[in-house]
Amino acid sequence: MRLAGIGFRGAASVASLRDALARANPDGTKIDALVTEAAKARATVFRDFAQELGVPGLGITTEDLARMITPTQSARIEDRFGTGSLSEAAALAAAGPGAVLVAERVVSGDAMATAAIAERKG
Helix, strand or coil, X not given: CEEEEEEECCCCCHHHHHHHHHHHCXXXXXXXXXXXXXXXXXXHHHHHHXXXXXCXXXXXXXXXXXCCCCCCCCHHHHHHHCCXXXXXXXXXXXXXXXXXXXXXXXXXXXXCEEEEEEECCC
């Protein structure tokens, strides 16, 4: 199972999210779900992108995000979500125990979105 964690700014477009995911998943390997922080999961841009991909758009609580240790560290994200990278933490939290990052956080060309991919075998 492959899950794409997505982080994005309020002004991000679907194109921003699409670009971030394409950079994290350049070979276009199937993604089973998109994941972000629970409140962000209600954003139209996130829901529209999940619908475009035909996958569920999932939300992870801030408490669960804060439990994730991420290789990428951002002070701004740490202050807001309690973890170093929203996209990495969301992907790892949703993938569950034993998950590994197969793509660390990448940033869209317009710097409005990030994506990371976690995989859980089995």
